[in-house]
Amino acid sequence: MSTSPPNTRTKILQATLDLLFADPPSKTRMSDVATQAGVSRQAVYLHFENRTDLLIAATHFLDETLDTKARLAASRNARSGLERLQAFVAAWGGYIPEIYKIATVLISLSKTDKAAATAWENRMQDMREGCAAAIDALNADGTLSPSFSPDDATDLLWTMLSVSNWEHSTRACGWDQEKYLTVLTLATRTLFYSEPSKLP
Amino acid sequence: MSTSPPNTRTKILQATLDLLFADPPSKTRMSDVATQAGVSRQAVYLHFENRTDLLIAATHFLDETLDTKARLAASRNARSGLERLQAFVAAWGGYIPEIYKIATVLISLSKTDKAAATAWENRMQDMREGCAAAIDALNADGTLSPSFSPDDATDLLWTMLSVSNWEHSTRACGWDQEKYLTVLTLATRTLFYSEPSKLP
DNA sequence: ACCCAACTTTACACTGTGTAAAGTTGACAA
DNA sequence: TTGTCAACTTTACACAGTGTAAAGTTGGGT
Known part of the structure; x- marks a missing residue:
């Protein structure tokens, strides 16, 4: 239903998946994710406690x-x-x-x-x-x-x-x-x- | 045949295995290995180029x-x-x-x-x-x-x-x-x- | 007495995670 | 119009662990 403007959290999750499934494979450091999402590295930490938290959320997002x-x-x-x-x-x-x-x-x-x-x-x-x-x-x-x-x-x-x-x-x-x-x-x-x- | 004094290289390899198989499990950082072997961290780098090199050598040693x-x-x-x-x-x-x-x-x-x-x-x-x-x-x-x-x-x-x-x-x-x-x-x-x- | 190899000590560069805190911005409200 | 608030940016730093660099130390062999 919702094609509303993707919020930052969603952009970050999508960026994470983009990097994870990129071909050729690319690193998925916090800074890579931030860049890919077009936000600052700190913004990522604003939405996710740490890298594990982000990746688990990305897994649910993929589901x-x-x-x-x-x-x-x-x-x-x-x-x-x-x-x-x-x-x-x-x-x-x-x-x-x-x-x-x-x-x-x-x-x-x-x-x-x-x-x-x-x-x-x-x-x-x-x-x-x-x-x-x-x-x-x-x-x-x-x-x-x-x-x-x-x-x-x-x-x-x-x-x-x-x-x-x-x-x-x-x-x-x-x-x-x-x-x-x-x-x-x-x-x-x-x-x-x-x-x-x-x-x- | 040889129960000659273990040389440093052998001591390092043995220390690596000791740590790897330790119970409870312990870290195997270069400094841990050095301490376990009773040598300086630099001595480890004197015998092995890097951590991978050390671990591969330890594998052969175990064999x-x-x-x-x-x-x-x-x-x-x-x-x-x-x-x-x-x-x-x-x-x-x-x-x-x-x-x-x-x-x-x-x-x-x-x-x-x-x-x-x-x-x-x-x-x-x-x-x-x-x-x-x-x-x-x-x-x-x-x-x-x-x-x-x-x-x-x-x-x-x-x-x-x-x-x-x-x-x-x-x-x-x-x-x-x-x-x-x-x-x-x-x-x-x-x-x-x-x-x-x-x-x- | 000297030398040399093996080792130690100290110090530093680099990467990546995570924390801290001050600044910016734009939307919404009084 | 001004104020304020949340979301975000910027800058800076602490920390762990790997790896490099280079100047000591030491003990055995000549």
């Missing part, structure tokens, strides 16, 4: 523009457990590239900054719930592989869909996004799905 | 004391492809906790430091060869799952055995080392091994 929740909720419409698993892998796997850059910064801040660590942990816990829901759906269908308990399957799926795995797949392995999705869909299916037995 | 090569070579004695896969998972999986701390530092330096990135990449490429050898052994036995090409299987195994996956498993998932090994052994077996067909 809004990406309509994160809606996209991840799509897998809830699947009819079977397997469908739901695959829809979740596709949704989350497709989402990662769009948050990758800021996720990386947040993760690396997490090592020294409690607030960043908590912010990232919360997102990862949300994501784990998606994993749990997919595994539970398989389990309800009776098509969860007997090799894994629901909890272990959830954790393993959670691990396999981590941002760092996506990074490794697309950087170190050199897979493109399509290949990543193909392989992960197949791998998770192989790991967690087993044909329903004929017996009741 | 020597851990006899890395020998441990990872053990899987070469396995008789079947499956045995070899499982031996490799066990060997590498058991190795990760011992290099985890320094690996983390090297990885985080990699983001800004070309030398650190190269050093870590080299190690990961060595590790990938172990993955490839295990997958090739399966393939030679005719027990590699037809779902994956040898290359894809190698990359996927490589990804699953990454340090960050170990970190996620033992931190976020809260698995202990034994559970990590159990789950990964089972998961890699499920993914990559298939019963030999009866037909020739």
